[in-house]
Amino acid sequence: MKPIQRRCALVAAVTLLAVAACSDGQPASPAPTGAAPAASGAPARQNADLVIWTSEVASRAVQPIAEDFGRQNGITVAVQVISADLAANAITANTAGNGPDVLMLPNDFLGGALQNGAIAPLPLRAEDLTAYESGALASVTRNGQVWALPYGMENLVLYRNTKAAPKAPATVEELVSTGQAAVKKGTVERALSLPVGQDGDAYHMEPFFTSAGGSLFAIDADGQYDPQQVGVGTAESIAAASKIAALGEGGSKVLTRSVDGTNAIAQFTDGKAAYLVSGPWALADIRKSGVPYDITPVPPFAGGEPASPFLAAQAFWLMSKARNPAFAQEFITKTMNTPEAMTAMYTQDPRPPVRTDVLASVSAKDPDMAKLAAGAKNSTPLPDFPFMSGVWPPLGQAYAAIVGGADPASTMQKTASTIESVVPAK
Amino acid sequence: MIAVLIRVLCLGTAVGTAAALTPSLVSGRHYAVLAVAWVIVAVLVGTYATRRPLVAKYLVPGTILLVLFTVTPVLATLQLSTTNYGDGTRTTKQETITQVLATSVVETPDSPTFHLAVATTGNPVAGPFTFFLVDPATAEAFSGTEEGLVRLEPDQVTVAGGFVTAAPGYTFLTPKQVNDAAPHLREFAVPTEGGAIRSRGLREAFEGRAVLRYDEATDTIVNTDTGVRYTVQRQGDREYFVDGGGTRLTDQSWRAGVGLDNYRKVFTDPRILGSFLGIFAWTVVFAAGSVALTLALGLVLAVTLNDPRVRGQKLYRSVLLLPYAIPGFISILVWSGFFNQDFGLINGLTGLHVNWLGDPFAAKAALLLLNLWLGFPYMFLVTTGALQAIPADVREAATIDGAGRLTAFRRITFPLVLVAIAPILVAGFAFNFNNYNVVELLTHGGPFTPDNPNAGATDILISYTVRLAFGAGGAQFGFASAIATLLFVITGVLAAAQFRATRSLEEVH
Numbered sequence: 001m002k003p004i005q006r007r008c009a010l011v012a013a014v015t016l017l018a019v020a021a022c023s024d025g026q027p028a029s030p031a032p033t034g035a036a037p038a039a040s041g042a043p044a045r046q047n048a049d050l051v052i053w054t055s056e057v058a059s060r061a062v063q064p065i066a067e068d069f070g071r072q073n074g075i076t077v078a079v080q081v082i083s084a085d086l087a088a089n090a091i092t093a094n095t096a097g098n099g100p101d102v103l104m105l106p107n108d109f110l111g112g113a114l115q116n117g118a119i120a121p122l123p124l125r126a127e128d129l130t131a132y133e134s135g136a137l138a139s140v141t142r143n144g145q146v147w148a149l150p151y152g153m154e155n156l157v158l159y160r161n162t163k164a165a166p167k168a169p170a171t172v173e174e175l176v177s178t179g180q181a182a183v184k185k186g187t188v189e190r191a192l193s194l195p196v197g198q199d200g201d202a203y204h205m206e207p208f209f210t211s212a213g214g215s216l217f218a219i220d221a222d223g224q225y226d227p228q229q230v231g232v233g234t235a236e237s238i239a240a241a242s243k244i245a246a247l248g249e250g251g252s253k254v255l256t257r258s259v260d261g262t263n264a265i266a267q268f269t270d271g272k273a274a275y276l277v278s279g280p281w282a283l284a285d286i287r288k289s290g291v292p293y294d295i296t297p298v299p300p301f302a303g304g305e306p307a308s309p310f311l312a313a314q315a316f317w318l319m320s321k322a323r324n325p326a327f328a329q330e331f332i333t334k335t336m337n338t339p340e341a342m343t344a345m346y347t348q349d350p351r352p353p354v355r356t357d358v359l360a361s362v363s364a365k366d367p368d369m370a371k372l373a374a375g376a377k378n379s380t381p382l383p384d385f386p387f388m389s390g391v392w393p394p395l396g397q398a399y400a401a402i403v404g405g406a407d408p409a410s411t412m413q414k415t416a417s418t419i420e421s422v423v424p425a426k
Numbered sequence: 427m428i429a430v431l432i433r434v435l436c437l438g439t440a441v442g443t444a445a446a447l448t449p450s451l452v453s454g455r456h457y458a459v460l461a462v463a464w465v466i467v468a469v470l471v472g473t474y475a476t477r478r479p480l481v482a483k484y485l486v487p488g489t490i491l492l493v494l495f496t497v498t499p500v501l502a503t504l505q506l507s508t509t510n511y512g513d514g515t516r517t518t519k520q521e522t523i524t525q526v527l528a529t530s531v532v533e534t535p536d537s538p539t540f541h542l543a544v545a546t547t548g549n550p551v552a553g554p555f556t557f558f559l560v561d562p563a564t565a566e567a568f569s570g571t572e573e574g575l576v577r578l579e580p581d582q583v584t585v586a587g588g589f590v591t592a593a594p595g596y597t598f599l600t601p602k603q604v605n606d607a608a609p610h611l612r613e614f615a616v617p618t619e620g621g622a623i624r625s626r627g628l629r630e631a632f633e634g635r636a637v638l639r640y641d642e643a644t645d646t647i648v649n650t651d652t653g654v655r656y657t658v659q660r661q662g663d664r665e666y667f668v669d670g671g672g673t674r675l676t677d678q679s680w681r682a683g684v685g686l687d688n689y690r691k692v693f694t695d696p697r698i699l700g701s702f703l704g705i706f707a708w709t710v711v712f713a714a715g716s717v718a719l720t721l722a723l724g725l726v727l728a729v730t731l732n733d734p735r736v737r738g739q740k741l742y743r744s745v746l747l748l749p750y751a752i753p754g755f756i757s758i759l760v761w762s763g764f765f766n767q768d769f770g771l772i773n774g775l776t777g778l779h780v781n782w783l784g785d786p787f788a789a790k791a792a793l794l795l796l797n798l799w800l801g802f803p804y805m806f807l808v809t810t811g812a813l814q815a816i817p818a819d820v821r822e823a824a825t826i827d828g829a830g831r832l833t834a835f836r837r838i839t840f841p842l843v844l845v846a847i848a849p850i851l852v853a854g855f856a857f858n859f860n861n862y863n864v865v866e867l868l869t870h871g872g873p874f875t876p877d878n879p880n881a882g883a884t885d886i887l888i889s890y891t892v893r894l895a896f897g898a899g900g901a902q903f904g905f906a907s908a909i910a911t912l913l914f915v916i917t918g919v920l921a922a923a924q925f926r927a928t929r930s931l932e933e934v935h
Binding site for chain 2: 073111116329387398401
């Protein structure tokens with residue numbers, strides 16, 4: 001019916017098109033299999049005499065200090081911003097010998113890093129350590145060794161748009177009523193911006209959850225978490241979940257899954273939300289936005305427990321397979337371990353410094369620092385168990401479901417059994 | 427003549443590249459890579475240096491690339507799937523012991539922090555090294571080697587600014603050289619009564635001692651302070667050093683082969699099997715639906731724009747290619763904002779209040795919609811090409827035979843287009859079958875139900891298995907490789923079946 005050449009030409013034309021069109025719509029390129037979620041491109045180590053991997057915010061702060069260090073020692077320095085899965089990427093790259101020399105991450109990196117032998121202890125002198133806040137230091141200490149140099153505190157606080165809500169709320173109930181009143185008046189569009197998202201956010205829900213009587217793990221006599229005793233499915237936690245449900249989409253609609261990590265801070269900086277629950281990382285944006293704000297600790301529920309957010313310490317880690325261990329050690333234990341460097345870090349990335357002398361000096365000039373630090377008064381340390389990667393997602397999903405109107409009791413019970421299944425037996 | 431010149435140039439480049447790589451590969455001890463590089467060069471030279479007409483001349487390049495970039499990764503994945511490699515087992519046993527011992531060094535209380543200068547009598551990279559130390563409190567100078575510490579008289583060395591700066595017969599290392607000598611200096615310790623003096627950073631040394639000691643004969647680690655002995659014991663799928671009470675010395679285990687255990691886990695874990703069928707069904711629906719929807723829209727647009735009466739064809743075609751020109755990652759993230767229930771563009775424009783990403787059914791629809799947006803330009807492009815390759819006389823003949831527009835399309839145009847693009851449809855299906863990015867970036871596989879936090883409503887096999895392999899248990903590369911191997915088999919079987927089915931299309935002719 002058809003000459004053979006024509007058919008060949010047709011096939012050839014289409015094949016050419018298919019090859020030419022191989023970018024990323026529907027081409028037959030392999031999907032990532034058996035690669036970590038960061039398969040979209042694992043970071044590659046730049047070649048320099050000191051390589052630091054960090055997040056975007058922290059990079060601005062450490063860059064000038066690192067460049068200075070490079071000049072003093074006549075070496076090249078590279079500060080690389082790793083946007084996704086910094087911890088997992090750093091561990092994997094370190095195992096292969098292509099990792100950074102210095103890594104900047106919060107203290108909950110410790111458990112997983114020790115399990116993988118990814119970090120080396122810092123040879124800090126005893127007199128060096130006295131300058132640092134003991135709680136933050138304890139969170140990076142294990143087996144009698146200090147594993148990181150903490151520089152900045154992170155905990156959730158309540159940011160308040162003072163135009164919409166002039167007075168600091170004493171309770172969550174007051175927060176809701178004043179926030180809703182401001183919405184009615186038309187000053188703002190939302191009472192509260194707290195990231196929930198479709199996957200939930202256990203970290204941001206923690207102060208509300210604890211204030212309503214819930215707990216993630218029981219705390220033993222030494223003040224340590226006892227992961228063998230999961231608190232999520234207990235009667236107290238279910239009661240707490242009901243209180244969260246009452247704030248959710250089936251209740252007063254203060255909490256909604258539409259607010260997530262990508263838009264929570266923007267809601268506040270655009271002047272659309274009366275209140276925001278967030279940490280020090282939001283401060284620079286809020287100051288830039290010009291929204292009149294005040295900072296207070298996250299309030300408790302009326303008649304409830306104190307609201308206790310997680311306390312994390314951002315820190316400098318020394319990688320075990322650093323290619324330039326001497327420079328890395330020198331940078332962390334000598335250069336960063338000074339009031340001047342810690343003050344410079346604060347200037348670029350405002351968060352309460354862990355060095356007590358620096359905290360005192362910056363608090364004198366910047367009242368926000370003292371207010372952020374005050375938010376940590378009832379805090380508990382951010383757990384660093386390696387198995388937390390199996391705890392955060394289900395707990396977050398439970399909160400998302402409860403905010404969305406799911407039954408608190410059965411949701412929390414099912415989540416508790418999920419969490420128990422990932423906690424290894426003693 | 428020119429042909430010979432080009433041939434010589436190309437082969438020369440290949441040999442030259444391999445030769446240029448050789449020194450660095452030898453110094454890095456990458457002997458396998460070195461062997462592969464030279465084998466490839468040998469094959470290339472053997473094939474193309476002769477003037478005889480060989481079939482191999484056509485087959486060699488493709489075969490080499492296939493082996494390098496398809497067969498090798500598959501074999502490597504298979505090999506990895508028989509190990510327990512992952513979080514907590516990333517190191518060898520030897521590395522684990524070394525690290526545990528090294529990290530047990532504690533500083534001797536009340537010992538001075540010495541000012542350190544590193545010097546050598548040999549070369550600055552390999553040593554042998556000598557530590558020149560100054561005690562800042564007493565200003566006494568010492569020299570330290572692996573033999574021990576020697577106190578120096580003031581006239582033996584030059585001290586300036588609290589550091590020894592020169593000594594006869596020694597070359598002093600610059601900071602950069604100290605850093606480069608790190609692999610040697612890490613092992614270097616000056617034995618003292620209280621332990622050993624080790625370097626810290628570039629210019630300091632301290633006295634400390636390792637609390638833990640490894641006894642090779644009994645394969646135990648001993649804590650010299652408490653006398654506790656840690657023996658190797660198996661817990662779960664890996665071994666640890668544990669004391670008599672079963673408490674681990676460290677959570678760090680080591681790499682080991684586990685045979686087919688990872689595959690066994692896939693087929694015996696009720697968690698995995700329970701969700702597998704539903705997710706497999708949705709994966710097929712998602713892949714087939716994506717292909718069908720993109721083909722339908724792409725074909726309609728292609729046919730419409732192929733009509734000679736349409737003006738500005740070029741402009742329309744360029745505009746339609748835009749979604750394809752924007753990087754997919756950006757599109758997906760922008761669309762995930764569009765789908766937001768309260769602030770999203772879609773609900774905002776339509777006045778709907780659909781919970782796009784929170785409702786299982788709506789999330790599936792959202793995923794297909796997004797994939798339609800990402801994929802239709804490609805199908806439009808491909809079908810346009812196929813349409814233009816259909817000779818006009820075929821259609822004229824159909825019209826003369828009395829076929830209407832629709833009939834002609836249904837009986838002539840569409841089958842011919844389908845024949846041409848059948849392989850592309852199969853490839854599109856296989857690609858979407860494992861389209862991890864779009865699922866991960868739009869819905870993360872969610873929404874989830876509390877009773878199953880591992881399997882979400884929009885999970886396809888690949889996103890589900892990535893969560894199993896890298897979720898609760900941290901990274902489990904061995905287990906993930908086993909799953910990847912199984913997925914490879916499933917996708918391969920499906921694609922083979924589809925190719926067999928599309929063969930029947932050839933009967934159009």
